[in-house]
Amino acid sequence: KQEVTQIPAALSVPEGENLVLNCSFTDSAIYNLQWFRQDPGKGLTSLLLIQSSQREQTSGRLNASLDKSSGRSTLYIAASQPGDSATYLCAVQGGSEKLVFGKGTKLTVNP
């Protein structure tokens, strides 16, 4: 059974700092990995999707990497802003074609 772990559970940083969120998964047989953002009381917004054949994806200040063999992904956020404050969720899609989510990392960027 696939299990996804996200570390840390919460992170507080000053504005402008670069930061890394971590995601690990137990079964390396995945099709893709997605990073989502969730604001309080809202649904999920897809940030980046990395196919199993890819090593990384970039969108603006966000960069996600994937190391399938070690079961790890990182989400790098450059020059963080208060508007980046949210919960970031990592999810993997495997043979069952369903997304298995971690519990998320709650990020707070302080002005």
Added chain:
Amino acid sequence: EAGVVQSPRYKIIEKKQPVAFWCNPISGHNTLYWYLQNLGQGPELLIRYENEEAVDDSQLPKDRFSAERLKGVDSTLKIQPAELGDSAVYLCASSFTSGEEQYFGPGTRLTVT
């Protein structure tokens, strides 16, 4: 392009009452998902539809939960009767096909009293 639409956004009911949630996926998306998200947890899949066929409902508590997607577009998730432990956010998502990027709606926050 309109995103995934869900209604209602919030629902408060007494235990043992029925409740229904509605989802309209992104136009052209064949795959539709219902997820349950408890506080402080990641979403968990309840059911996945390919067009009108439920292809994965292994996590759906079938004694009280039911779902349908009659014409392969809109979907309804029902709980009857609701229990206190059903209080959660119910999320709907869609994708062009299985394995593609999933897009989520805003969710329905259910409170059972």
